Each structure stands twice: as C-alpha cells, then as structure tokens.
Amino acid sequence: MNNVQSLCHSVWDCKYHIVWIPKCRRKVLYGRIREHLGEVIRELARQRESLVLEGHLCSDHVHVYVAIPPKYAVAQVVGYIKGKSAIHIARTFGKRTRNFTGENFWARGYFASTVGRDEEVIRQYIRDQEREDRRVDQLKLLN
Numbered sequence: 001m002n003n004v005q006s007l008c009h010s011v012w013d014c015k016y017h018i019v020w021i022p023k024c025r026r027k028v029l030y031g032r033i034r035e036h037l038g039e040v041i042r043e044l045a046r047q048r049e050s051l052v053l054e055g056h057l058c059s060d061h062v063h064v065y066v067a068i069p070p071k072y073a074v075a076q077v078v079g080y081i082k083g084k085s086a087i088h089i090a091r092t093f094g095k096r097t098r099n100f101t102g103e104n105f106w107a108r109g110y111f112a113s114t115v116g117r118d119e120e121v122i123r124q125y126i127r128d129q130e131r132e133d134r135r136v137d138q139l140k141l142l143n
Contacts, residue, residue: 007069015053016074017122018064020082020110027059033093037062040088044081048072054123058133063126065115074112082106 004013022028029037034057042052045066054065068077086105115122 005067005069007071010070012070013067014070015065015067015115015119017113017115017126018066018074018078018110019061020078021061021107022105023107025060025107029057029059029062033089034059036092037085037089040085041081044084045077048077048080050077054126056126056129058130063129065122065126078110078112082110 004011006012037057038055041055041062041064045052045064049069050072051067052064053067054063056063066077068074089105
C-alpha cells in the first residue's frame, strides 16, 4: 500500500488513463504547442489536487495517466484541464488575447479508464503510443 494518498478523512489510490483529441482530430499538437502544453496540463491538474504520473502528446491526441482524489469527479478534472488549456493555447499561440473561451480547440468527449494492477502496462502503452501510431500508418500505406 505504498501508492496510497490521503486527504483529511480518507485514504485513496484512484488513477485513470485519459485520452482526448483536438477538434476534428486535427494534427495540431506539434512544435511550440507540444513543448509548452505538457507543463500547462500538469499545472492545471495540480490546481485540482491531481497529479499527472505519465503523459504523452501525439500530433492528434493526448494521453494522460493521472491520480485524481475521490473528492473530484473525473469529468470535473478533465473538463477543467481541457477548458483552461484551450484558453491558454488560444491566448498564447492564437491572435486573440482577451474575451476568448477556447471553444474551438478540443473535441467534446474523452476516454477514461481506471488503472489497477496493470499500472506499468499503461505507462508503457503511453510511452510507446507515437511509435505505434507511425507503425499503423505505415501499414495503411502498404494496403
């Protein structure tokens, strides 16, 4: 039980593998955005008392392995991260600096899966995701 964390009246170990995509699965997560977005996501998770344990930004989707305390719903944390990061991207890399909600960057949904005993498998999957995507794309070219 060395992975457990605690709040005032509870002890918990709640970890999730979460994936989301840019709107229309555009390949926009590269260059300066990609370098900058990882730290933004980590900071936004910290603001919701969550901890990003592993993450990877592919050109058309984001993988995050995150520990979320039970006092927050997964939907709350993901919605917060997606919303605030979209606003941050719009202000930093877009032309608008004020009165922008960032509604045009991320697609509406997300995938979430609880992580139990296969924690190392999930971590390895996230690390190898971009390499696997390239391999699948190469196979599509041959068909």
